[in-house]
Amino acid sequence: MVMFYSVLSQLTDGYLLLVIFLSAAYGLIIGAIPGLTALMASALLVPFVIFMQPIPAVAAIITASAMAIFAGDIPGALLRMPGTPASAAYTNDANGMVHRGKGAVALGAGLIASSLGGLISALVLSLAAPSLAKIALIFSSVEYFWLGVLGLSCATFVSGGSLAKGLVSLFLGLSLATVGMDPVSGIPRFSLGSPDLLGGFGLIPVLIGLFAVSELLRNAANPPRAEALPSISGPILVPSLINLWRHRLGTLRGGSIGTLVGALPGAGSDIAAWISYAVARRGSRKGRREDDIGASERIMSASAANNASLGGAYIPATVFGIPGDAITAIVISVMFIKGINPGPTLFLNQPEVIYTIFGIFFIANLALIPLGILCIRGFGYILRLPRAYVSAVVLMFCILGAFSVENTLFSVGLIALFGLLGYVMESNEIPLAPAILGLILGPMIEETFMTTMLKSRGDLSIFFDREIGAVLGIVTVAVWAGVVLLQIWPKKKLKSKPTG
Template sequence: MTAFSQALGLVLDPQVILAMLASGAFGLFVGAIPGLTATMATALLVPITFFMGPIPAIASIVTAAAMAIFAGDIPGALLRIPGTPASAAYVDDAHRMTRSGRAPEALGALLVFSVIGGIFGTVVLILASPILAEIALKFSSFEYFWLVVLGLSAAIFVSPGSVTRGLIALTIGLVAACVGMDNPSAEPRFTFGNIDLLGGISFIPAMIGLFAAAEVFRYIVHGGSAVAPQHPETRGLFRTQIGVMRRYPKQAIRGSILGTVIGALPGAGADIAAWISYAMSKRLSRTPEKFGHGHVEGLVEAGASNNAAVSGAWIPALVFGIPGDSITAIVIGVLYIKGMNPGPTIFINQAEMINALFIVFLLANLLMIPLGWLAIRASSWLLAVPQKILMPIILMFCIVGSFAITNSVFGIALMLGFGVLGFLMEENDIPIAPAILGLVLGPLLEQHFITSMIKSDGNLLAFFERPIAAGLGIFTILVWASPLIRKLVLRRKEAVS
């Protein structure tokens, strides 16, 4: 109790609270700008943390990262520009809700369930860090291969149309992921002599092009309503969530658990967690036909999973010094600089510092409610802007975000090219989300497959020899076979009747 009292005193220092407020506002600003990610917000804060004490420094990074992850959902809902690959999993539902005048419900769900997922992940971080970290250490390339394959299988379930069109979109993403030299042989692949393609296709400009630029092109061609102008309304932001919570408590809990577990796996992160959670939500839903057409159920589960994964990523980082994602990779460096060396002994030798970190996590997630409400209120005025003014603004954000990631004009050309591709895909009823999934997970699939094949000397049965890998492999195969199994069961029932 003494360590906890000391930790509480450290966190309630005015300097720490001020640092959290300032970094929270900064994280919201960076996260809400298309192309600027939570990782970038964290990296930009690192030089400033050199002039802070250990607790204000860590508090700043934790708060900024949590806010930036949520803020990526705001342009997704309002403008159909997902701020992160995780946001792309449910951007169609969020944006359709906005177009039908339900922006407060969509944004409220994303905010409230992000907070719930973040707090759940923090509680697990406090209570079960050593246990989950020990499980995470047992994951090798074989387990990660099946986890990535399971994530790619989500393309079948997140597609609002037919399975065939979903697979076409996934193939487009996987082919795009093959471009460049980031392959086992380090040979240029699908570059066609273009030097700019040697580094591969950056998924942020591609994602901005597929979603946002395609929306602008659709407006230019059809002159339709990309965003339904309406008076900004945030008064019902939290009130509507009481009913949502009553309808979908299982989804919130399921998303939080899955997000925390996947987040605790080094290298998995919030992206895989959100996609798998959204796919699971649709698979287990009583109304799967509503997904992709403005249904809040998927937002509940994937939104909770998204932020739970952020907290879960800290488990291997604190217990073993192994980064769970790109954000914790940066944070580990800051911890060492501040004298908080990650590892099992930190829980004994610096108990008050660890307890302070846990309190900061809880406060950062609670702080997301008022700051998130202010961000939504400020950004929702975009809905009242006439489309002839809004579309050029969206295109400007697309250009700035794409240039910021690649620091070259090629990033802008890439974004525009994928914008045309996205427009053509949607004109032919081919969903975009699976393409993003393929682009994000394609390199990981190849990396873990080749590593596993080298380890096993080409023996494919090695993918089933380890217990966890075998379990994940069998589960993935059952997911693939589930439509066929369902058809056989229905035929047998019809034959009996």
């Protein structure tokens, strides 16, 4: 009881609440700018939080990252330019709803689902962190390999009507992932002698080019009519609550997937969003629909996974001191600097500190709803400006975002190159999403495959020797076999149908 009052007094401290509010506003602004990610928002905070007390310092990063993950949905929906990589999974669905006059519904659905997903992960983090962390530590390179290959199956679910074109896009992304240093031997590959390519193609420049710059090129080639401009007028909260009840199972499923994937070190919110989106698209009756109901189901499921993965990443970070992703790596560094040693002893020696951190998750995700609504309204005024001015400002932020990631003009050239590539791909109805998925998962699949082969001396049976690995392998093979059968079966059925 004494610890409860101690935690409550810290959570209601005026200075802490002010830090949370300011960090929330900062995270929303950074996340809504294409190319500026939640990771960047967290990294840029470090010079400031160093001078804070331990709890407010950690609270600032937790709040800013949670807000930035959601804010990435806003440019994705309004301008078809995902603000963060995690928002790319459902950009087309959200933008489609905006152009059908359902912008408030689309963004509200993502907002309420993001908040609920964060609350789900916070609840799991508070109640079951040690147990889930032990499960996460069981995973070896074998399990991560199968998890990556299983994630690639999402490409068949998000590729639209043509599996062949989806696979073309996927293999393009996997090919791009091979550029740079070999993850095992360290030998440069396909770098063309350029030192800028030794690190491979950065995800942010590729994402900005394929989605944002290609969209600007498409708008320039086919200027939209004034009356065709989207709008986000109308209520946000009430339709969001209605959608939450309608898609409650999908949202809970997305939050659960996000928490579990986030608890796996290195997985991250990007993979969680894609997996949850794919499950919603093919595993739910509503999610398979191509109308606003189906789109909102997919948006809510993936959005819940986005924010839930953030909380999930803190499970191995707080229990074992192992960062679940790059953001928690920053948090762990700050905690060490402030004299907080994450790990099992933290629960014994400083339980009020760890439970105060858990409580911050609840406050940040609850604050996301009112602040998110204000952010949606604020950025909605962008649509009232002339499109030419908006495009110029967006292009400026695209260049800024690409340059700020790698601090080279080479990355600015990359967004132009991939912008042209994205324009050509979409002109030929080749989906962009599988290419991004291949670029995200390619390095993990290659590294885990090569590491496993080195451990087993080339024996492929190792991929089925471990129990968890064998289960994941069988599920992965079954999923891919099912995809092929679903493509062949309708054709056979059509051929066998008698003609009248």
